[in-house]
Amino acid sequence: MCRSIKTLRPPAIPEDATEEEIRAAALQFVRKVSGFRAPAAHNREVFDHAVDVIAAATAELLDGLEVRGRSREATSAVPGGA
Secondary structure, eight states: OOTTOOOSSOTTSOOOOOHHHHHHHHHHHHHHHHSOSSOOGGGHHHHHHHHHHHHHHHHHHHHHOOOTTOOHHHHHHSTTOO
16 A cells, blocks of 8 residues: 555664654555545544544554564663663
8 A cells, every 4th residue: 555654663673763753654644545645624623633543553553562582671671662
């Protein structure tokens, strides 16, 4: 579907995506799915809500991922760890 979507977190490197990166990815997803780069005024509320929900789900996903062979504590101890 979207080959140009930027990967926020390399799978083998424990690093956090910034809130800004997560929001940008959510916006990119909503734009792709809706077909609109910017919504009309009457769609702004639902468009923005979708971005908020997807950004929250993305943050939850990234926070819960574990890299195989690393414990949650080990990745948390690394500066910027996931």
